[in-house]
Amino acid sequence: MFRKTAGEVLIDLLIEWGVDHIYGMPGDSINSIIEPLRKAQDKIKFIQVRHEEAGALAAASYAKLTGKIGVCMAIAGPGAVHLLNGLYDAKLDRVPVLAITGQVESDLLGTDFFQEVNLERMFDDVAVYNQRIMSAEQLPAVVNQAIRMAYTKRGVAVLPFPDEIPRFEVGAEARFTSSFFTMPELFPREFDLEKAKIVLRQAERPVILTGKGAKGARDSLIEFADHIAAPIVLTLPAKGVIPDEHPYCIGGLGLIGTKPAYEAMRNADTLIMVGTSYPFTAFLPERAKTIQIDTDPVQIGKRYPVDVGLAGDANRTLKWLTQQLDKRHDRTFLEHHQKLMKEWWETLDRQEKDLSVPIKPQRVIHALQKVAKDDAILSVDVGNVTVWMARHFRMRNQQFVISSWLATLGCGLPGAIAGKIAFPDKQVFAVCGDGGFGMTMNDFVTAVKYRLPIVVVVLNNHKIAMIKFEQEVMGNVEFGTDLTNPNFAKYAEACGGIGYRVERPEELQPAFEDAVSQKKPCIIDVEVDANEAPMPAKITFGQAAGFLKHMLKELFEERKLDLPPLR
Incomplete structure (x- = not known):
């Protein structure tokens, strides 16, 4: 047989x-x-x-x-x-x-x-x-x-x-098992929940730090934030868990974050971490009662000291806490940071409208925002492009995918290919720097071969620009960061796709509008300003001192004065 x-x-x-x-x-x-x-x-x-x-x-x-x-x-x-x-x-x-x-x-x-x-x-x-x-x-x-x-x-x-x-043929004696898996529904212990209630009742300046573990818990997260009058800060992998312009959202944290988020963490007396084991603890409060919610007990207290650990599903846990607590009526702390966030958006609006040449990266993200549908897939590469997307793209219901923990260059294009295969009827964008795109650009022909009409946006500054900035912040002269790039628009055409070369601000929007209407993979190659530094929302004295040191090195090492020799 x-x-x-x-x-x-x-x-x-x-x-x-x-x-x-x-x-x-x-x-x-x-x-x-x-x-x-x-x-x-x-x-x-x-x-x-x-x-x-x-x-x-x-x-x-x-x-x-x-x-x-x-x-x-x-x-x-x-x-x-x-x-x-x-x-x-x-x-x-x-x-x-x-x-x-x-x-x-x-x-x-x-x-x-x-x-x-x-x-x-x-x-x-x-x-x-x-x-x-x-x-x-x-x-x-x-x-x-x-x-x-x-x-x-x-x-x-x-x-x-x-x-x-x-x-080899599989013999009759082979052991066949089940082709499925099942997962438990986790809920915290009653003892831990009661401890969390005590901490939250005493909170006067609560802040919620939300990670990707809160995906699928949008409604309960917003209801909980409203109930305790707390602003919500998003980690990078959690971008899109709630809309960026939601009244309770005050943006991201750290070097890619917002000033309101920085200020909220500095002034918080209570921190609620939901579905995140945030690694950059220097940006978290120095002294605050902390509650951490996570389905994996190993993550609780792993990187930051916590007072209460709730090992359970974010959705169910937040709903329970909301039901058990009285609604907080003093909303002074929340409203203060909402006002700061309004001012922050106004600052970003001004940056996005800058018409200077070379094109500012912020303006590119603004152009993308105008054509991206509410359900678009955004595959974002690593580098300065991460900063511009994290700060300037205002997520509504789009999906945002990135290499968050490994932060590997080259993830943008493969992510877009996967996104179009998973969701063939949705808009899919790869947003890359020239360094990241150069790592995996040979697979643009894969998108062509399988007729995947993705749009690849390349922020082309002929630099590994984030490393340039890091070197300068250290007080060093930049070295080894220059890139020699092809014309990516012509490369797209050579591969069988469609290419757009954009060098002036007025060319941006027409290129984006044309690209999203195509039935072939496209590359929009945008010449952007290499000197636009991805400055953090709050600049530390050390960063400022390092940048000054870099400027002095540039002056004395790279631009030596033409003096006569010593006698």
């Missing part, structure tokens, strides 16, 4: 788990998986990327945008090595990803064979589950376990396949 091969069973199991596409590059050690994947293209698509790193970054972005597992695939050796950056992005942002890799044949392991790499050791740090497939009979149970672990632990599962295994 004919039995299915291990490769065929693998594809069947992925389909059972709801996987409908895989990012990867075919090659010799996975060709026995590629063949059954080819036969199942009506149920599960293979998206051929031009670099495995882009495939892993796309898989991570897909997981961030949808909550579903992202899947990527690569050959043994170099292909598997290329996956690592994207897999670490998934690990640090805590999203489910499955990586399937080839490996040399089992009887060649340990012989230093061609492309042999110790994959189990290499993937050990990045993975919550890392198991080489040892036999065809082992495969069904291990695949189910890998995907279940990726979902429940919110991390990366890796399955290296020795070359011969996918060709």
Whole structure:
């Protein structure tokens, strides 16, 4: 009787788990998986990327945008090595990803064979589950376990396949398990909830710091904020949890944040952290009673001292607290920061209307804002572009995806590819600096090949501009930050897409309006001012002193006076 091969069973199991596409590059050690994947293209698509790193970054972005597992695939050796950056992005942002890799044949392991790499050791740090497939009979149970672990632990599962295994038939003695997972509904202990009530009743200047763990809890978060008269500060991964211009939102925190958020943290007597383990603790209150809500008890008190830990779902926990507390009538603290936020928006409005040349980056974000629909997907790369988007793009109901913890350059384009595959009917933008786009720009042809009409916005200043600013703040002369770029608009056309070159402010809006109407991938290449520093909302004395030191070095080292030689 004919039995299915291990490769065929693998594809069947992925389909059972709801996987409908895989990012990867075919090659010799996975060709026995590629063949059954080819036969199942009506149920599960293979998206051929031009670099495995882009495939892993796309898989991570897909997981961030949808909550579903992202899947990527690569050959043994170099292909598997290329996956690592994207897999670490998934690990640090805590999203489910499955990586399937080839490996040399089992009887060649340990012989230093061609492309042999110790994959189990290499993937050990990045993975919550890392198991080489040892036999065809082992495969069904291990695949189910890998995907279940990726979902429940919110991390990366890796399955290296020795070359011969996918060709073997799966015998009747194989152990088949269930292709689903289930999660508990977490609610804090009554003792902890009562402690939180006492702290909140005594609060006079409460501030809510919201992380991505509050996604899906918008209504209960706003109701809670209204009930205790607290402004809401958003971490970068939480941008969009509530609209940026909501009356209770006072923006982000830290170097990408707003002055009202900085002031609120400085004056708060009570901090409520919801779904975040915020790492930049220097921006948090020096002395404040602190409550932290998180589904993962390990995160509570991990980076910042807390008085009360509530291990539970944000939505249910906030609803319970709202019901149990009397509504606060003194809204002086909230209204003060709402007034500051109104003034902050007016400041940003003035920056966005600047007509100078080279174009100010803030004006580019303003142009994007005008064409982006309420449900658009925004895949944002790392660098100064993160600052401009975090501050100036006013989220309503759009989705915002970024490499937040690893902060890896090059994530913007793969994220947009994943966004368009996940949501084909929505507008999708990649917003990149020239440094970030240059890292993965070869996969623009992937968008062309699969007819994914994304819009890539490149803020082109011929610099690794954030590093330039960091060097200057340290008091150093910038070094190693210049970039030699192609004309990205012509590059788009060479790839089969559409390109727009923008050098003057009046050219911006027409380019954006035309690009969003196209049925092909587009690149809008905007020449922006390299000297527009992404200054933090509140400049410290150390930063100001460092910048002054840099200016003196520039004067005395780079512009030496032409004096006669000493006699």
